[in-house]
Amino acid sequence: MAPADSGLVLLMALVEVKEGGAAGWLSRVASLSASDPAFERLREVMLSITAHRLSVQLEEGAVDRAGVALVRLVEALPPHRALLRLLSMVRFIQGAAGEAGGLLARVSRLAADEASGRGAAAMPVTVPEAGLERALHALERRRRDHQAVGSVVIPAHRVEGCIGRALDSVDRAVRYYRQAAGDPDARVHICVVDDASPDGTVEAVRGWSRAHPEHSLSLIANSRNGGAGRSRNLGAAMAMGPYLWFLDADDWFLDRHLWVTATALDRHPEIGFVRTGIRFDRIDRDITPVWRSASEATYPCNLAVRRVCHDLVGGFPDEEPFNPAGPEDVCYSRSLRSLFAGAKTAEPTVCYTLSDGNVFDRLRADMLSGRPPGQGAPPEPVHLAAELLIRRRLYALEAKRGMDWDGPPILPDGSGRMIVL
Numbered sequence: 001m002a003p004a005d006s007g008l009v010l011l012m013a014l015v016e017v018k019e020g021g022a023a024g025w026l027s028r029v030a031s032l033s034a035s036d037p038a039f040e041r042l043r044e045v046m047l048s049i050t051a052h053r054l055s056v057q058l059e060e061g062a063v064d065r066a067g068v069a070l071v072r073l074v075e076a077l078p079p080h081r082a083l084l085r086l087l088s089m090v091r092f093i094q095g096a097a098g099e100a101g102g103l104l105a106r107v108s109r110l111a112a113d114e115a116s117g118r119g120a121a122a123m124p125v126t127v128p129e130a131g132l133e134r135a136l137h138a139l140e141r142r143r144r145d146h147q148a149v150g151s152v153v154i155p156a157h158r159v160e161g162c163i164g165r166a167l168d169s170v171d172r173a174v175r176y177y178r179q180a181a182g183d184p185d186a187r188v189h190i191c192v193v194d195d196a197s198p199d200g201t202v203e204a205v206r207g208w209s210r211a212h213p214e215h216s217l218s219l220i221a222n223s224r225n226g227g228a229g230r231s232r233n234l235g236a237a238m239a240m241g242p243y244l245w246f247l248d249a250d251d252w253f254l255d256r257h258l259w260v261t262a263t264a265l266d267r268h269p270e271i272g273f274v275r276t277g278i279r280f281d282r283i284d285r286d287i288t289p290v291w292r293s294a295s296e297a298t299y300p301c302n303l304a305v306r307r308v309c310h311d312l313v314g315g316f317p318d319e320e321p322f323n324p325a326g327p328e329d330v331c332y333s334r335s336l337r338s339l340f341a342g343a344k345t346a347e348p349t350v351c352y353t354l355s356d357g358n359v360f361d362r363l364r365a366d367m368l369s370g371r372p373p374g375q376g377a378p379p380e381p382v383h384l385a386a387e388l389l390i391r392r393r394l395y396a397l398e399a400k401r402g403m404d405w406d407g408p409p410i411l412p413d414g415s416g417r418m419i420v421l
Contacts, residue, residue, distance in 0.1 A: 047073075050083075051080075055086055058089065058090065066090055067091075070083060074087055079106065081110050100132065149188050150242060150244055151189040151238075151244055152246075153191050153232050153236055153247070154246075154248070155228045156192055156201050157225065158197050158198065162353075165252055166247055166248075166250070166251065167192075167205070169247075173253045173257050173258040174215070176255040176258070180256075180259045190215055190217040191238050192218070192219050193220045193231035193234050195225050195227070195230075196223060196225040227323025228324075229316030229322050229323065229332075230316070230318035241307075245258065245303070246303060247350075251350060253301075257350055261276060264343050265304060269408060272305065272309035272339070274305075274345070275297065275342065276344075276345050276347055277302070277346045277349065280292070280352050281351060288368065298329045298333045299329060301350045309407060312400065313339060316329075317332070317393065321389060327387075338411075338414040339400060340409075344419070
C-alpha cells in the first residue's frame with residue numbers, strides 16, 4: 001500500500017477508528033492534499049458513513065464508546081459538521097452541557113463559512129441538532145430558575161386581607177437586594193403555604209402572582225390545617241437557593257432585610273443563621289428590653305438560615321402541642337443555637353404587627369409588664385408537653401455533634417455562640 005494513495009489512507013484511518021487503533025493513520029489524513037475533488041468527495045462519503053455508524057451506536061446506548069471514536073476523529077481531521085454535531089450530543093448526554101454548546105457553536109460557524117463560500121452573505125447560522133439547542137436552552141432556564149439567592153417561606157391561614165402587603169414587602173426587599181448587590185437578575189423564590197384557609201387567601205396569592213410575573217412563586221394549598229411549623233417545613237422542602245427566610249403573612253419585611261441577612265451569611269461561612277432587630281407595631285418604644293431580646297432570639301421572621309442547617313435540625317416541630325400558635329419557634333431557635341454559631345445585628349429589618357387575636361396581641365400585656373418571659377401564670381399541660389418535646393429533640397441533636405458534613409462547623413457544645421455584626 002502506498003501511503004500517498006489518498007483513498008487508501010482515508011480507508012485505513014476509518015478502519016483504525018472502528019477497531020480502536022493507535023491513531024497512526026488518522027494523523028496522515030489531516031495532511032493529505034485537499035486539491036483533488038475526487039478525494040474530497042470520497043472523504044465526505046466515508047465520513048458521512050462513519051458518522052451514521054456512530055449515530056447508530058449512540059442510539060443503541062453506547063455513548064462512551066461513540067464518544068471515544070468521535071474525539072479521535074475530531075482531533076485528527078479537518079472540522080466536519082456531522083462529526084461535531086454527534087460529539088456535541090454525546091457531551092450533552094454525558095453531562096457536559098457547556099462543551100456541547102461550544103461544539104454546536106462550531107457547527108454554526110462552519111455552516112456560515114460554507115454559506116459564505118457559496119456566495120451567500122456571511123452571517124451566523126443556527127444549526128439545531130435533534131432538539132439539542134432546545135435541550136440546552138431548557139437546562140439553562142432551569143439553572144437560572146434554581147440559581148436563587150434563597151427562598152422566602154410564608155405560611156398563610158385566613159389572611160386574605162393582608163397577604164398582599166406581605167408579598168409586596170418581599171418584592172421591595174428583592175428590588176433593594178438587586179440594587180445593593182449590583183445584580184439586576186438576582187432571584188429570590190417565594191413559597192406561600194396556605195394552611196386550609198376558609199377565605200380567599202389562595203385567590204389573593206394567585207392574583208398577586210399574576211400581577212408580578214417577574215417573581216418565582218410557588219403556592220401550596222393544604223387540605224387540612226396543620227399549623228405554622230408544618231407549613232414552614234413544607235415551604236422549605238420546595239425552596240430554591242442556599243438561604244431560607246420566613247415571613248408570617250400578617251407581618252412584613254423592611255426593604256433591607258434580604259440584603260442585610262444574605263450578606264452576613266455570605267461573609268461569615270462559619271455561621272448557620274443570622275438574626276436582625278424587630279420593629280414592634282405600636283409598642284416599639286414601650287416593650288421591655290428583656291422581651292425585646294427574647295422575641296428577637298425566637299421570632300421566625302427576623303431570621304435567615306442556611307437550608308442545610310434547617311434540614312439538619314429537622315425543621316420546625318409539628319406535633320400537636322405546637323399547633324395552633326405553640327412555641328414551635330422557640331424549639332426551632334433552640335435547635336439551631338444548639339448546633340451552630342449565629343450572628344446578630346441590631347438593625348430592625350422586619351415589622352411584627354399587632355392584630356386582634358394573634359400571638360403578639362396575646363403577649364402584649366406581658367411584653368409591657370416588666371415580667372421576664374415564662375413568669376406569671378402557671379404553665380398549662382400543653383406547654384409542659386411542648387417543653388418535653390423540645391428537650392427530646394435537643395437530646396437527639398446531641399448525636400450529630402462532631403459528625404462530618406459539608407455545612408458550617410457544628411459547635412463542640414451547646415453554648416449558643418453568637419457574633420455581633
